[in-house]
Amino acid sequence: MKKLSIVDIANHLNVSKTTISFILNGRAQEKRIGKDLVERVQKFVDEVGYKPNSLAKSLRTGKSNIIGLMVEDISNPFFASIARLIEDRAYKNGYKIIYCSTDNDTQKTRELISMFRDRHVDGYIIAPPEGIEDDISSLIKDGMPVVLFDRHLPKVNTDFVEIDNLFSTYNATMHLVQQGYKNIAYITFASNQTQMQARLQGYKNALDENGLKPFIQEIVFSQDEELIMAPLSAFLKKHKNLDAVFFGTNHVGTCGLKVINSLGLTVPNDLALVSFDDYDVFKLFSPPVSAIAQPIEAIADSVITVLLNKLNTSSQHISSQSIILKTDFNIRGSSKKAEKAVAK
Amino acid sequence: MKKLSIVDIANHLNVSKTTISFILNGRAQEKRIGKDLVERVQKFVDEVGYKPNSLAKSLRTGKSNIIGLMVEDISNPFFASIARLIEDRAYKNGYKIIYCSTDNDTQKTRELISMFRDRHVDGYIIAPPEGIEDDISSLIKDGMPVVLFDRHLPKVNTDFVEIDNLFSTYNATMHLVQQGYKNIAYITFASNQTQMQARLQGYKNALDENGLKPFIQEIVFSQDEELIMAPLSAFLKKHKNLDAVFFGTNHVGTCGLKVINSLGLTVPNDLALVSFDDYDVFKLFSPPVSAIAQPIEAIADSVITVLLNKLNTSSQHISSQSIILKTDFNIRGSSKKAEKAVAK
């Protein structure tokens, strides 16, 4: 019981494959094909469950109905959740997803783009690493629909979906200040990506405004958590005067919690905590950690909407749009120094 | 600067595309093509960066170099980690991954299989839901390489990679018993899948052996965490005599922790905890939760090794293998009643 081809269908019904193709692609009316014939073909096709070979179709039409999704790391809960939502929306619209993790590695990303291109994906959704500007520009120049998310590339003019990073950290830092914390550190990964820089800036702005001194620790990213925890631990040991710490990403935050546990520090008495990104770890830590929650559903929705839009309107010259979404600041028991002080 | 085709290359070098194809596919020697010609072609191909159109190639050869990966839910950290590792290994071997989440929904899975098939994926890696036996069998009958993981289908004779679920829960339950816990509950999702049944059985066996009474709560899975937490909470409220709880999956465990927090229960004094699957939430809870860690690297390695093996050996009739891997039981502060008692 091998697969039927359009020729088999045509032979069996004694019509040409052209006719079958027209009917199956909804061009029967346009091509004035007899109603009875259309019905006969439809019936038979349904009966035997014939489905056109998508490879052949893609080869001829140049469309693959596949979207390439490049995240930083699919095992990071933030990206995993986004991927999950994008996947759902894409499938509902007849698109499949090929995804991959860039590890923020420019060379790896370059190869992956080339692979996607080779596979003729119809569109790209990318959380781009630094240094990939030229490759993305070249994609766009060749008319490929590209949507960036989580961060953008200032030198590249294309659509992107981001959150208001600067305001988010500014706002959360202000919260710490208002609670009476004076020595607030900011721990993050060393990165020039837009979202990371904006987050850092938001923190700096808030401190500046209040005449407080910033304490910043930038950690080089590594797959090996030990290499993240070591400098983090050293930093906390060095600055004994800190009364609050702001983590720039969920990953840093998680490593931070591990370090805090291993150092035997008490939250929020020794140290108040706030982290970017929100997930179960922060909710379930004791006391639960205040965190900035990204609107992942809205991000996924926006990304896929923008991309589908680009895929459907063939006109290339619609000006590109930037969508900036708001975050939620979930305040929890990890930074209630002021209230505690009052309660005493 | 559009893409070059093999014809362009052939024309430019004044040889036939057949020759180009042979050279590029490493059949130059076999076809006795002159060394100088081979070099000339190689050089030019490298120079212009020509890459064969993979769609055309797939259409002709019937191979797509794509592996279909179907997990239960890509946003679940267990599956996300496995996916990540499988992705790495696959890329290294020249394969790409198309993944999707089944949600344990048989109908959805059926459609996804059909979609994968339609896309001519070369091989399948599936964490199968119940009721999908016939579809998988039909895949296998048609000669498609299939590897199941995390669970298997007793009625389907194919390769699979699993862990020793029964022993894992048996062992961990015995640990609780030895620590002096008498009323140990087991909370899990209602499921007839092999891994879930085996885990439950391991728990039952341990209790049986010690003449203890089982307390079992099976929860119907839902996307909405509230619908998981509600019955879980009700169960804990109803059975005030429990002194320990065993969670059957990381997801149940996480929901369980949330419920325990909201009920204001103290661990391990009110309740000792153990969960299947290990991840940051369990490590960072206070006190940290003992958990059964699956060897995700080994699982990913085994899965991809078995699949690549099947892809490379065309012979269909190698008997299928079952790989059963061991787990680690990470004992943490959430079940140290006995020790505490001694310490008093």
Place this chain on the structure above:
DNA sequence: AATTATCATTAAATCGATTTAACAATAATT
């Protein structure tokens, strides 16, 4: 010298669809 073997290359068929251009058959118009 005729036949066979070896060598190096290529023309043509093929995979399974879509799409363009053409072709009969009938009806309508001049």
Place this chain on the structure above:
DNA sequence: AATTATTGTTAAATCGATTTAATGATAATT
């Protein structure tokens, strides 16, 4: 009656590769 329009259908070209079978040229053998 000849020409043009309309209707319904299809032959053939095309997408870009791989693969089979064939070809012409030279060398070796009888």
